[in-house]
Amino acid sequence: MGSSAKKLPVTAAEYLEGERLSEVRHEFVDGRIYAMSGASLRHNEICGDVYALVKNHLKGGPCRVFIEAVKVELADDLTESYYYPDVFVTCEPADDDSHVVRQPKLIIEVLSPSTSRNDRGDKLANYKRIPSVEEIVYIEQDWPEIFMVRRSDRWKRHHYTMLDSLVHLESIDLTIPVSAFYQTATFPDDVERPWYLRYREDG
DSSP states (O other): OOEEEEOOOOOHHHHHHHHHHOSSOEEEETTEEEEEOOOOHHHHHHHHHHHHHHHHHHTTSSOEEEESSSEEEEESSSOEEEEOOSEEEEOOTTOOOSSEESOEEEEEEEEOTTTHHHIIIIIHHHHHTSTTOOEEEEEESSSSOEEEEEGGGTTOEEEEOSTTOEEEETTTTEEEEGGGGGSSSOOOTTOOOOGGGOOOOOO
């Protein structure tokens, strides 16, 4: 989702208190708050498909999956930030705060033209610094492409661009084809990625 920065030096405590009362969601990065804009129908469909897949896979186990409206915290010596990932999983019983998860295991973001640069850049770098995070997955919304990194292989980048390619989510032991991420939001037969984003498929 897109966001606009409000350059106000607020504390994390002030942000958290304000967020409980706000009708608009905001992310918080190093004292600045960013209002989250609404999602497109396609973005929402993909989030819903992925959430349902993961939730069904985790059914009966200790892990929980959340979608869009729950915050993830990053707090260390360098920064204190709060994000709203599109979909994420935690398997820690200690994550019992009613509004914030501190030990996410898997983070999944759906990319749009307005968010792609930040999501692939600063936000990805910050997600990697959360000690509990094992895997980060990015899903392009407008063409079939999955981009993912894992802590276990030193954040090596993997890209999957064919709808029948299998993607293994190591963090939750789930293997599904690229097409499963787009069950509702299908593509026309001639859809192409922009030439400047045509990556070699590593998966």
